[in-house]
Amino acid sequence: MKTDSTLWSAGDDLYGKLGYKTDGNQLTFKKVANQIKLVRARGNNVMMINNKDEAWSFGGNANGVQGIGLKSQDPTYPHKVGEQVANVYPNNFYSYFLKTNGTLWASGSNHQGQMGIAGPKESFRFTQVAEDVKGLTAEVSAGHTIVLKAGRYVGTGSNWYKQLSNDDSQKIATWTDFILP
Numbered sequence: 791m792k793t794d795s796t797l798w799s800a801g802d803d804l805y806g807k808l809g810y811k812t813d814g815n816q817l818t819f820k821k822v823a824n825q826i827k828l829v830r831a832r833g834n835n836v837m838m839i840n841n842k843d844e845a846w847s848f849g850g851n852a853n854g855v856q857g858i859g860l861k862s863q864d865p866t867y868p869h870k871v872g873e874q875v876a877n878v879y880p881n882n883f884y885s886y887f888l889k890t891n892g893t894l895w896a897s898g899s900n901h902q903g904q905m906g907i908a909g910p911k912e913s914f915r916f917t918q919v920a921e922d923v924k925g926l927t928a929e930v931s932a933g934h935t936i937v938l939k940a941g942r943y944v945g946t947g948s949n950w951y952k953q954l955s956n957d958d959s960q961k962i963a964t965w966t967d968f969i970l971p
Contacts, residue, residue, distance in 0.1 A: 791829055797822040797838060805834040807849035809868050823868055830878055835885060837878035838868070845875035845887045854914035855885040857897035861914055871897075871916055879928055886926060886935075887916065894920040894937065902933035903963030904947030920965060936968055943968040 791797050798819040799808040809822035823846070829838040834850030846868040847856050854861050857871045872887050872895060879886040884898030884905065895916040896905040906919045924938040934947030934954055945954040945968035947961070954962055955969075 791826055795825050795827060795841065797824075797826045797829055805850035806867070807831070807834045807836055809836065809848045811867070828878065830880055832880045833882035835880040835882060837871075837880040837885060837887065839875050839878060843874050843876070843890060844870050845872040845878050847871045847878075847880070847885070849880075850882070853883050853899040854912055855881065855883065855898035857885070857914070857916040859914050861912070877926075879926055881928055883933075884928070886919075886928060888923055888926060892922050892924070893918050894923040894926065900963075902948040903961050904928065904933055904935045906935065906937075906944075906946040906963070906965045908963040934962075937965070939965060 799822050800816045800819045802815050803812045808816055810820060825841040826838050827841055835855050836849045837847045839845055848868045851863055874890045875887050876890045877888040884896055886894055886896045888894050896919045897913050897916045899912055901911050920939055922940045926937045928935040932948055934945055936943055936945040944965040946965050949955055949962050950960050955966055
């Protein structure tokens with residue numbers, strides 16, 4: 791991202807993660823978008839927020855992380871996924887964005903319950919999963935998510951090594967108080 795708030799990319803174009811159509815690898819930088827204030831990438835998934843607080847996403851769509859309603863089609867262009875967005879959290883298996891009103895939205899894999907909802911194993915569209923959230927950390931390889939919600943740390947997802955709770959459950963599918971040891 792340049793100081794004029796433009797986003798540029800170059801490199802391998804695997805899964806459309808450059809944000810524009812190419813005939814292969816891009817050896818020189820090309821502009822992706824204007825008026826960008828935040829960009830984050832994890833694996834082949836890229837999310838950004840523009841100056842209008844709109845969240846945009848592009849790149850790999852494994853497990854529906856792009857929130858476009860499909861499980862595996864990889865978009866090769868940025869597409870809007872949310873409005874009034876304060877932060878974005880792309881991952882390989884699931885993605886989140888946090889709105890300015892404190893609601894947390896997720897799309898992708900929910901196999902370990904990491905979205906904090908007991909429902910489907912996957913969501914192909916961004917769905918609200920929590921409210922009154924101030925911040926988030928999501929560890930893709932460990933399969934869990936921890937958020938600061940209503941002044942408390944709560945977690946959900948994989949609990950194989952009791953990383954979220956001393957409970958014997960290997961999976962926690964609802965937001966549960968997380969107590970640091």
